[in-house]
Amino acid sequence: MTYLxxxxxxxxxxxSSCNGCDIEVLAALTPLxxxxxxxxxxxxxxxHADIFLVTGGVNAQNKQVLINTYEQIPEPKVVIAIGICAxxxxxxxxxxxxxxxxxxxxxxxxxxxxxAARPESIIDxxxxxxxxxxxxxxxxxxxxxTKMVKAGDAQ
Amino acid sequence: xxxxxxxxxxxxxxxxxxxxxxxxxxxxxxRKVTARMQGRVGPPLLQPFYDVxxxxxxxxxxxxxxxxxxxxxxxxxMAVAGALFFSGGDMLLxxxxxxxxxxxxxxxxxxxxxxxSHIGAERELLQIIAYExxxxxxxxxxxxxTKSFFVGTIVxxxxxxxLYLPGIFIxxxxxxxxxLRKSPFDLSTSHHAxxxxxKGVTTDFGGPNLGKIEVAHWYEYVFLLGVVWLxxxxxxxxxxxxxxxxxxxEILIDNTFARxxxxxxxxxxxxxxxxxxxxxxxxLYYLRTVVVP
Numbered sequence: 001m002t003y004l005x006x007x008x009x010x011x012x013x014x015x016s017s018c019n020g021c022d023i024e025v026l027a028a029l030t031p032l033x034x035x036x037x038x039x040x041x042x043x044x045x046x047x048h049a050d051i052f053l054v055t056g057g058v059n060a061q062n063k064q065v066l067i068n069t070y071e072q073i074p075e076p077k078v079v080i081a082i083g084i085c086a087x088x089x090x091x092x093x094x095x096x097x098x099x100x101x102x103x104x105x106x107x108x109x110x111x112x113x114x115x116a117a118r119p120e121s122i123i124d125x126x127x128x129x130x131x132x133x134x135x136x137x138x139x140x141x142x143x144x145x146t147k148m149v150k151a152g153d154a155q
Numbered sequence: 156x157x158x159x160x161x162x163x164x165x166x167x168x169x170x171x172x173x174x175x176x177x178x179x180x181x182x183x184x185x186r187k188v189t190a191r192m193q194g195r196v197g198p199p200l201l202q203p204f205y206d207v208x209x210x211x212x213x214x215x216x217x218x219x220x221x222x223x224x225x226x227x228x229x230x231x232x233m234a235v236a237g238a239l240f241f242s243g244g245d246m247l248l249x250x251x252x253x254x255x256x257x258x259x260x261x262x263x264x265x266x267x268x269x270x271x272s273h274i275g276a277e278r279e280l281l282q283i284i285a286y287e288x289x290x291x292x293x294x295x296x297x298x299x300x301t302k303s304f305f306v307g308t309i310v311x312x313x314x315x316x317x318l319y320l321p322g323i324f325i326x327x328x329x330x331x332x333x334x335l336r337k338s339p340f341d342l343s344t345s346h347h348a349x350x351x352x353x354k355g356v357t358t359d360f361g362g363p364n365l366g367k368i369e370v371a372h373w374y375e376y377v378f379l380l381g382v383v384w385l386x387x388x389x390x391x392x393x394x395x396x397x398x399x400x401x402x403x404x405e406i407l408i409d410n411t412f413a414r415x416x417x418x419x420x421x422x423x424x425x426x427x428x429x430x431x432x433x434x435x436x437x438x439l440y441y442l443r444t445v446v447v448p
Contacts, residue, residue: 003208034195036186039202045354047216047361050209074214074361137212 178373243307
């Protein structure tokens, strides 16, 4: 039985986005869409998060912040790139300061394109991410089990 | 029939087994009612249980290994405090165990290096300073009415305690807002203002450790509402209605008030304890010794 699907907590980070996608992310949390129906909570803390929502094309200044935040999220975790800037850099792709997409820095599981991405498509992206989260949990479980078996053999 | 000397143990075991279930359901109802007050559908009733089960599926990420010890101690001492209370033990001992468990939470928050965690720990200490006098006055008030600090004696007394201690009851409801981490006073965990302090005392706890903190909160809910029961212990039906109304008022306050600064929390909690609490005790003392000696 998996409970990860029933209680995914989000962490939202703005990696040099224009704020358009960020407003849409927050719109998904308003009473109109009310994602808390599905147990989704927007936390401000990477150590409590399961799903990492990133917007914007990443520049040299917030690259390290993005890596730090990603590494502080306990396994299993998934990353969703929200908006076209986060998926590829979008219209800012050729800019000297833009690194061009989140997947240049950290592994991305789900891409939600759009300028700005609509709340419906963000929620759809989160639902897709839940399936990936479940796969990752199973992988993590088998890994720890094999580790325990190996430790048992060594003894 | 169960022999009488076994009854305290049975109550303690029942509390340890059932309090997390009841506390989790209370938390679920709380979230549902809160959502309805905000015009939302809200999560399923069992959502707090899903959350904790999920936290146990996650990796246990700690900054220092001592955090594990402090969080486990917080949970254990919270359960001990509640078990002592429900087995009819000494009110003062219950309060000591209850405070000790919170000190472990503060130490756990200080064990990490995050400044957010440290600010949360400082605010948690301020909250303890704010509510402690009123909790002690509650125990003293019950002693003045029933002539006993033992919960077992207080709960079986036929005196309607609420009629003697209305001021202390209102004061207790106000510190209950601090203890339940409800809005005007949810300073240390920044329960609603998620981004403001990151997450206060719980910032550096993730996965199973955070799950333990949640379960400790459920134990705490049942214990705190058990104290409300004591005020109405002479009539169980009125006691249950009083608990439901008290908790509903707490949710209403939570959803209608903005957060205050810690100075105002400390001042209001102490002024309430100093006026309502002490005046109530003074009047009671006067009536007992001067009017009806």
